[in-house]
Amino acid sequence: MEFSIKSGSPEKQRSACVVVGVFENRRLTLSAELLDNASGGFIGEIVRRGDMNGKSGSTLLLHNVPGTLSDRILLVGLGKEKDFREKDYCSAIRTAVKALDGTGAQDASVFLSEVAVRKRGIAWRIRQAVVSALTATYRFEQFKSKADEPRRPLRKLTLIVERRNELGLAENALQQGLAIGEACALTRDLGNLPPNVCHPTYLAEQARALAAEFGLDCEVLERSDMEALGMHSLLAVAHGAEQPPKLIVLHYKGAAKSEKPVILVGKGVTFDTGGISLKPGADMDEMKYDMCGAASVLGAIKAVAKMALPINLTVIVPATENMPDGKATRPGDIVTSMSGQTIEILNTDAEGRLILCDALTYAERFNPEIVIDVATLTGACVVALGNVATGLFANKDSLARDLLEAGEETGDRAWHLPLWDEYQDLLKSPFADMANIGGRWGGAISAACFLSRFTKKYDWAHLDIAGTAWTSGKDKGATGRPVPLLTQYLMQRAGQVD
Known part of the structure; x- marks a missing residue:
């Protein structure tokens, strides 16, 4: 979909549709009022009759409104004005775009971007509008023999700004939104692919394609390379899989060579059976999403490269399947990690930390x-x-605070959990330096404690996205999270946020 920025009055827009908002209690936004005045009260009368009450998620499509130049006018409910916040704004954009997709209109002028959101300026509104619109129009239908095509799909959105002196700022925000939205789409595509397609070699191929497109440095380590490095924890997970493991490394160099890089490490288990500690069969198909960490860091480096941020960024993806066969790692096995620390593997389904610990050492x-x-x-x-x-x-x-702020800014929120020393005792093993699980209680914390033992030499954060990387049920699919959080954090570090 094509996006553009414009400043103008709603009644003068020659487009297939003009989109304006209505708050609850039938209160028109400024752009809706201008349309109402141009139409001689036509819109206000319709609203007063109760056809549009302004409730969040509601829409009303009007044709041939007098005094206007557009073919249609779409009224979008915004909810209660006093409660209108970031979430409501993004929801209104998604609602509008989904409604437009079903109208046959191929272009639209969207005046929702003029609606005030407390503490958020025009750059935020434009950036979030683009990301929300791309989220609303995302489809993954490449494996359907007959894809469900919307009739005359929406092809162009013009986002309106109130003042002409905001055009430059808005245009920059638009480009940022496009980079983030396209990065989210890449992450969702990789997550949604079936595991017989998206295996470690496929991820390596996608990394090489990104490197070729954006001029990145790319290196892919093979099993023999990992053996030479002593990555026996990572390789333990790969023992039962016929698909060869890969350690994928991408470098984006947007700053001086002397500037230390930010490194993103993404878990790339392209299918997780649990190994010998086999998972229950119900919903096991969703374990194709166990590589969404890898997908998200690949998405993040794409966004950074597309925005040409002045930072150095490295992405590391340990990629493997976790499969059961005669060569698979068993509960009770002890392996030596690249760091030299030994690990008693009590549960082969706690495999993510085993591949991450060697990548973190690397x-x-x-x-x-x-x-x-x-x-x-x-x-x-x-x-x-x-x-x-x-x-x-x-x-x-301070790193946790910066990431929390980035999550709040984008609506891709995180919650800071403790990493206190008392939890480290959960990982005690009588036979090795540590066990790979810590028992039933505090499982997310003991997993993070395990990883912390391999991050003593740098500032480190861990994002557990098991609950946010995909959704289940009738709308099953990858979400693209936490690409917005990661890119916002990197934009903040680069000083590129208005």
Whole structure:
């Protein structure tokens, strides 16, 4: 879909549709009032009759409104004006775009971007409008023999700004929104692909394609390379899989060579059976989403490269399947990680931390400023936070605060959980330096404690996205989270947020 920025009055727009908002109690927004005045009270009369009450999620499509130049006018309910916040704004944009997709209108002028959102300026409104619109129009239908095509799909959105002196700021925000939205789409595509297509080799191919498109440095380590490095924890997970494991490394260099990089590490288990500790069969198909951490960091580096942010960014993806066969790792096995620390594997379904710990040790060689790992790590995090917030752990409070702020800014929120020393006792093993699980209680925390033992040499944060990376049920699919949070954080570090 094509986007553009414009300043103008709603009644003068020559487009297939003009989109304006209505608050509850039938209160028209300024742009709706201008249309009403031009129409001689036509819109106000319709609203007064009760056809549109302004409730959030409601829409009303009008044709041939007198005094206007557009073919249609779409009224979008915004809810209560005093309660109108960031979530309501993004929801209104998505509602409008979905409604437009069913009208046959191929272009639209959207005046919702003029509606005030407390503490949010025009750059935020434009950026979020673009991301929300792309989210609303996302489809994954490439494996259907007959895709469900909307009739005359929406092809162009013009986002309206109130003042002409805001055009430059809005245009920059539009480009940022496009980068984030396209990165989310890549992340969702990778997550939604079936595991017989999206395996470790496929992820490596996608990384190489990104490198070619954006001029990134790319290196893919094979099993023999990992063996030489002593990555026996990562390789333990790969023992039972016929698909070869990969360690994928991408470098984006947007700042001076002397500037230390931010490193994103993404869990890339392209299918997780649980290994010998086999998962129940119900919903096991959703374990194709166990590589959404990898998908999200690939999406993030795409967004950064597309925006040409002045930072150095490295992405590391340990990729493997977790399968049961005669060579698979068993509960009770002890392996030595790349760091030299030994691990007693009590449950082979706690495999994400086993591949991440070697990747986190490998990250040391790049002398990072900050390392953030992203992983669909624990069901315990889903129990604690549901599908609303990502679990956040960090060994430095200021880093946690920055990530929390980025999540609030984008609506891709996280919640800071403790990483206290008392929890480390859960990982005690009589036979090795640590066990890979810590028992029933505090599972998300003990998993983060495990990872923390491999991050002593740098500032580190861990994002547990087990509850936020995908949705189940009739709308099953990858969400693209936490790409908005990650890109916002990187934009903040680069000083590129207005």
